[in-house]
Each structure stands twice: as C-alpha cells, then as structure tokens.
Amino acid sequence: MASAGLEAEQTEEMTVREAIRETLREEMDRDEDVFLMGEDIATMGGVLDVTGELHKQFGKDRVRDTPIGESGFMGAATGAAATGSRPVVEIMFSDFLGVAMEQVMNQMAKMRYMFGGKTEMPVTVRTTEGGGMGAASQHSGTVHAWIAHFPGLLAVAPGTPAAAKGLLKSAIRSDDPVFFFENKMIYEQSGEVPTDEDFTIPLGEASVEREGEDVTVVATQRLVGESLSVADELDGETDVEVIDLRSLYPLDTDTIVESLNKTGRLVVADESPLSYGVHAEVMARAVENAFYSLDAPIQRVGVPDTHIPFSPPLEGEVLPDGEKVRDAIERIA
Amino acid sequence: MPSIDLETETGRKEALRRMLTIRWFDTTAGERFADGEIPGFVHLYIGEEAVGVGACAALEEDDYITSTHRGHGHCIAKGLDPKPMMAELYGKREGYCNGKGGSMHIADVDAGMLGANGIVGAGPPLGTGAALTIDRKGEDRVALSFLGDGAVAQGQVHSAANLAATWDLPVIFLVENNHYGEGTPVEEQHNVENLSATAGAYNVPGITVDGMDVTAVNEAVLEARERARAGDGPTFIEAETYRFHGHFEGDEELYREDDEVERWEARDPIDSFAERLMDRGELTDEGFEELTTEAKATIEEALEYARSAEEPTPEEAYDDMFAVEVPEITSFAQQLRADGSGPKGGER
Numbered sequence: 001m002a003s004a005g006l007e008a009e010q011t012e013e014m015t016v017r018e019a020i021r022e023t024l025r026e027e028m029d030r031d032e033d034v035f036l037m038g039e040d041i042a043t044m045g046g047v048l049d050v051t052g053e054l055h056k057q058f059g060k061d062r063v064r065d066t067p068i069g070e071s072g073f074m075g076a077a078t079g080a081a082a083t084g085s086r087p088v089v090e091i092m093f094s095d096f097l098g099v100a101m102e103q104v105m106n107q108m109a110k111m112r113y114m115f116g117g118k119t120e121m122p123v124t125v126r127t128t129e130g131g132g133m134g135a136a137s138q139h140s141g142t143v144h145a146w147i148a149h150f151p152g153l154l155a156v157a158p159g160t161p162a163a164a165k166g167l168l169k170s171a172i173r174s175d176d177p178v179f180f181f182e183n184k185m186i187y188e189q190s191g192e193v194p195t196d197e198d199f200t201i202p203l204g205e206a207s208v209e210r211e212g213e214d215v216t217v218v219a220t221q222r223l224v225g226e227s228l229s230v231a232d233e234l235d236g237e238t239d240v241e242v243i244d245l246r247s248l249y250p251l252d253t254d255t256i257v258e259s260l261n262k263t264g265r266l267v268v269a270d271e272s273p274l275s276y277g278v279h280a281e282v283m284a285r286a287v288e289n290a291f292y293s294l295d296a297p298i299q300r301v302g303v304p305d306t307h308i309p310f311s312p313p314l315e316g317e318v319l320p321d322g323e324k325v326r327d328a329i330e331r332i333a
Numbered sequence: 334m335p336s337i338d339l340e341t342e343t344g345r346k347e348a349l350r351r352m353l354t355i356r357w358f359d360t361t362a363g364e365r366f367a368d369g370e371i372p373g374f375v376h377l378y379i380g381e382e383a384v385g386v387g388a389c390a391a392l393e394e395d396d397y398i399t400s401t402h403r404g405h406g407h408c409i410a411k412g413l414d415p416k417p418m419m420a421e422l423y424g425k426r427e428g429y430c431n432g433k434g435g436s437m438h439i440a441d442v443d444a445g446m447l448g449a450n451g452i453v454g455a456g457p458p459l460g461t462g463a464a465l466t467i468d469r470k471g472e473d474r475v476a477l478s479f480l481g482d483g484a485v486a487q488g489q490v491h492s493a494a495n496l497a498a499t500w501d502l503p504v505i506f507l508v509e510n511n512h513y514g515e516g517t518p519v520e521e522q523h524n525v526e527n528l529s530a531t532a533g534a535y536n537v538p539g540i541t542v543d544g545m546d547v548t549a550v551n552e553a554v555l556e557a558r559e560r561a562r563a564g565d566g567p568t569f570i571e572a573e574t575y576r577f578h579g580h581f582e583g584d585e586e587l588y589r590e591d592d593e594v595e596r597w598e599a600r601d602p603i604d605s606f607a608e609r610l611m612d613r614g615e616l617t618d619e620g621f622e623e624l625t626t627e628a629k630a631t632i633e634e635a636l637e638y639a640r641s642a643e644e645p646t647p648e649e650a651y652d653d654m655f656a657v658e659v660p661e662i663t664s665f666a667q668q669l670r671a672d673g674s675g676p677k678g679g680e681r
Binding site for chain 2: 074076176
C-alpha cells in the first residue's frame with residue numbers, strides 16, 4: 001500500500017500555495033533550464049498569488065510574463081522543451097486551455113511518439129480548476145479528465161500541501177509533459193510538508209490518507225479534505241477509508257483494488273463532469289480488477305454534466321461537497 | 334558560415350544538387366505512392382525547391398527548422414539522409430521516426446529538424462519555442478519556421494509571431510506562398526496582396542521575394558538570420574512560388590487551369606538556376622546531366638534501402654509514448670494480445 005510517506009521526514013506546516021511556490025523556487029535554484037512563463041505571473045504575481053516574489057529572486061528571464069496568447073506561448077513552451085529547456089507554463093484558468101489545445105494535443109502530446117522516441121518533452125503545465133468563487137462558467141471549469149484521457153500526457157491533481165510539493169517536483173523533473181491541476185479553493189489549506197528539497201512523489205501513486213474498513217472514498221483535490229472531515233464525522237458509525245488519488249494518469253489501480261478488497265464499497269468523488277471521466281475510469285478499474293470484492297453499487301460524486309453557474313444557489317447546487325460525499329457513503333454503508 | 338555558400342561556385346553546385354535530389358525524391362515518392370507501395374498520403378514539394386534550399390543554405394548546421402505538410406524538401410535541404418526519409422515513407426523501422434511518423438512527420442531533432450507537421454500553422458509556435466531556448470541559453474543559432482500561405486490564417490501563427498516579436502527572439506518566419514491553401518486560391522483566403530504585410534502588425538520587417546529564385550530566397554534569409562542573431566528579433570519573409578503537383582497526390586486539381594500550371598512550370602526553379610550557372614560558365618549540359626544522374630542514383634539507393642528495410646513488429650506500437658514506463662500501456666497491450674481472453678478479475 002502506498003502511503004504519504006511523512007513519518008520519517010522533517011516537515012514544516014505550510015499551505016498549498018506556499019508548497020507550490022517553494023517547490024518552484026527550489027527547482028529553479030536546482031536547475032537553470034527550469035523557467036516559468038504565463039500571463040501576469042511576474043510583477044503581478046499571478047492572479048492566485050502563487051508566483052509572486054519569484055521574479056525578484058530569479059529575474060524576468062526566468063519568470064516570464066507572456067502576452068495573452070495561450071496558443072502561442074503553449075507552442076513556444078513545447079518547442080522550448082523539445083530543444084533542451086524545462087518550461088513550467090501557467091495557464092491562469094484551466095478553461096483557457098481551450099485556446100491552447102492544438103499545441104497540447106497535436107504537438108506536445110504526440111511529438112515524442114511521432115518522432116519514434118527521439119525527443120523528450122519536459123514541460124509542466126500548471127493550471128487552476130474548480131468552482132466555488134462565483135467566477136461562472138469560463139473561470140470555474142475542471143478539465144483534468146480530458147487531459148488524462150488524451151494519450152501522451154500525464155496528469156496530477158494534489159489534494160494536500162505535501163502532495164502539491166511532491167508531485168510538482170516529480171512533474172518538473174519528468175522528461176514527459178505533465179499537467180499539474182490546482183483546485184483554486186484549496187490554496188489556503190495547510191498541512192505538514194517535508195522540507196527535504198528532494199522530496200518527490202512518484203507520478204502514478206495514490207495515497208491512503210485515512211484507513212478504514214467499511215467504505216473506500218477515492219477523492220481528488222478539494223474533495224480529499226472534505227471526505228476526511230466526513231470520515232471523522234462518521235467515526236464510530238461507518239469506518240471510512242479515504243484515498244487521495246493524486247495522479248490521474250497514470251492511475252494507481254493497485255491502491256484502489258487493495259482498499260476495495262478490504263472494504264467492498266466504493267465512492268468516487270471528483271469535481272469534474274460525471275460522464276466519461278475520472279469517475280468512470282476509477283469505476284472501470286474497480287470492476288475489471290476487484291469485481292468479486294464489490295458488495296454494493298459504486299457511487300459517484302461530481303458535477304452533473306452542467307457548466308458551473310454564477311449565482312451562489314445555482315453554483316452550490318451543482319458543485320460536489322462533503323455533504324454529497326456523506327450522502328453517497330450512507331447510500332451504500 | 335552558412336551551410337551552403339552561394340557566393341562560391343562549389344556552393345552553387347551543391348545547391349543545385351540538393352534541388353535535384355528533392356525533385357527526384359518527390360518524383361519517386363509520387364510514383365511509388367501511385368503504385369500503392371507507399372501508404373497514407375504524400376504532399377510533394379516539386380516546384381518549390383528553390384525556397385527550401387535557398388533558405389536552409391543560409392542557415393548553419395546547428396540552426397533549427399520547423400516544417401509543414403510538404404516537408405520532404407525541407408528535410409533534404411537541411412541535410413537529412415534520403416535513405417531513412419524514404420524508409421519512413423514506407424513505414425519501416427529504419428525510418429527517421431521508426432515508422433511512427435510517415436511523410437507528414439519526418440523529424441530529426443539532432444539535425445535541427447523539429448518535424449514536418451500535419452497541422453497547418455503549428456510550426457511557428459514550435460520555432461518560437463526553439464528560439465526561446467536559444468535566447469535563454471545565450472546560444473549563437475536561430476530557428477526558421479516554414480509555413481504555407483494557408484497557415485497565415487491560423488491564430489496560433491499570429492500568437493507566436495507576436496510573442497517572438499515582443500521578446501526579440503531569433504526566429505525567422507518563411508511563408509511559402511504557393512498560391513493555394515489546399516484547393517482554395519490565396520486571394521480567396523487573405524485580404525492582403527502580399528502576405529509579408531503581416532509583419533506590420535508585429536513591427537518587424539516583412540519582405541516578399543521570388544521563391545523560384547534560390548539566390549533571392551538565400552539573400553533574404555541570410556539578412557534575416559543576421560538580424561535574429563543581433564537580437565533584433567524575427568523577420569517575415571514571403572517567398573512566391575508554386576507547387577507543380579496538387580495539394581496531395583491523387584488531387585484532381587479542379588481548382589486550377591492547366592495554362593496556369595504551364596506558366597509556372599516555364600519558370601522551373603531548377604532549370605532557371607542551371608541556366609544561370611551555364612551563363613556564368615560554371616556548368617555545361619553534360620555537367621547538368623551528371624548532377625541529375627547522381628541525384629537519381631541517390632534516390633534509387635534510398636528506394637532500395639526503404640524497400641529492403643524491416644517492418645516494425647506490431648508490439649512496437651506501444652513504444653515511445655513516454656520517457657517513463659506507464660503501466661496502463663503495458664497492461665492494455667497485454668489484454669489486447671492475450672488471445673482476447675482479457676482480465677478475469679480478482680487479483681491482478
């Protein structure tokens with residue numbers, strides 16, 4: 001079973017935002033080829049204040065404000081990665097990936113394969129996802145399922161500050177294109193983060209954040225924390241195991257199967273549209289690999305195939321949260 | 334030092350030799366495609382040889398290029414070997430891309446060739462990225478992106494050009510205006526007379542040259558290269574040329590008249606360059622015949638190489654996706670190949 005691996009480490013409490021910022025700082029210090037590019041990331045510090053201050057330390061050559069032209073700068077990052085750079089691109093809101101998708105799907109994802117393995121593609125794309133800020137449909141989307149679905153791209157989505165650090169380090173050091181999805185509602189969430197500058201989490205490894213015997217909740221991003229709170233609330237009633245999926249592609253089938261062999265019940269909680277996505281993939285792996293362990297219908301918690309609306313009562317209706325995870329657990333516990 | 338110096342007689346003959354090599358490579362590729370030996374589809378560069386050769390002659394060995402659908406000529410002009418090129422067209426393991434790319438994706442990153450491209454307009458952002466690496470590492474090289482007239486309509490071309498101009502990156506955008514974007518005339522796709530006018534939007538030089546004249550293309554690229562190396566940023570060059578064949582082999586060419594094709598064929602870039610060399614006393618009819626024979630022999634050898642090269646094994650379809658091993662690919666491949674039995678559930 002994979003674990004968070006924190007036991008023997010020196011740790012420091014920090015938020016997800018701080019963990020990402022410090023990771024970028026450490027990796028830029030470690031490797032001259034690493035540089036950041038994106039809209040308003042230098043002087044303005046990025047709209048979600050992740051990259052603020054970094055340009056003062058590294059200069060505007062390594063923390064580059066781009067024009068508002070995602071197709072051009074995503075393509076430039078792709079060409080730079082193919083020629084020996086290690087760019088870390090920030091896409092301000094993941095909805096804007098639509099503007100850059102040609103370079104993502106036909107160039108970045110396919111060059112290595114089309115060229116017979118004769119190039120590497122060491123690019124990291126950081127982007128923010130999710131609703132909860134009243135930002136409406138074009139600034140609240142969750143698109144990680146498309147990226148995870150597309151061959152040639154790796155996709156990760158941390159649910160804790162430690163996962164944010166370990167996965168971002170692995171992403172930047174990887175010779176493959178990795179998309180790093182940050183849920184915008186968890187930047188202030190804090191937790192213990194290993195201080196070791198070489199602390200990495202392998203891409204493709206989930207984490208059992210809480211052990212339990214009755215129901216497995218496989219969660220991502222914001223829903224990891226919400227599921228852990230629900231598990232605490234249900235303590236003594238239903239013994240809930242919570243897995244932070246962390247890596248969407250590759251996906252850690254073994255950890256899910258091992259948990260199901262114990263609990264026999266599965267809830268999948270991910271803030272993305274329910275059809276054809278992360279939920280469906282986790283369920284497929286469960287059915288393919290742990291069919292005889294399942295004791296109840298699998299439940300999924302996500303966005304009911306709508307866009308994210310603006311008005312708070314509408315947004316609250318469609319966004320998954322702890323209460324919806326709790327309802328799902330109770331339907332099968 | 335440019336890779337071919339057209340100021341010298343040796344350089345001029347080398348340029349002519351490369352143009353002839355391109356002509357025979359593509360003539361042969363077209364014939365073998367018609368025979369059904371080459372799968373997929375091929376887009377030939379015949380008629381446009383002066384652009385690729387003139388441009389690549391002005392580059393140095395370690396400069397980068399990005400290419401288009403019509404990339405065979407760019408590859409040969411950049412110095413790639415016709416043997417693994419032809420093997421790639423045949424889908425053989427010895428091809429430049431191990432048979433995974435085919436005609437539209439030939440690449441040799443080590444030789445600075447960042448790929449032919451099946452997406453119209455996708456090369457300029459990649460060339461801009463190569464120039465970004467050059468700029469960041471302080472290297473003394475440049476990137477040149479070939480694009481067609483049709484690509485000038487693509488948003489990503491403008492997004493990349495704006496970025497390159499704003500950051501003064503060492504990249505050259507070379508528009509090969511062959512007068513048709515697939516089957517639609519250039520006049521019906523753009524509202525400007527010269528596509529080099531695009532440069533005005535980025536406050537960089539934009540020039541139009543005769544793309545049937547290898548020397549004119551060469552001079553323009555040499556100047557753009559100096560500008561790029563001096564830190565003055567990109568140049569837009571439009572080379573007016575013409576493709577003698579259709580958009581793809583088998584294209585019925587319903588969109589143009591025979592007399593138009595004949596008018597352009599009368600300006601054949603190889604014949605006119607050879608005539609100039611003869612006028613200068615640098616080439617005889619026999620010399621031209623010899624170069625032609627040599628080019629044909631080179632391509633015949635490439636064809637034999639491609640025909641006798643090995644097919645990749647079906648299992649190689651799973652290679653080269655990622656630098657790391659991804660368990661999904663391995664396990665799905667195993668399921669597919671395990672007599673259709675698939676997983677039985679329970680323990681993996």
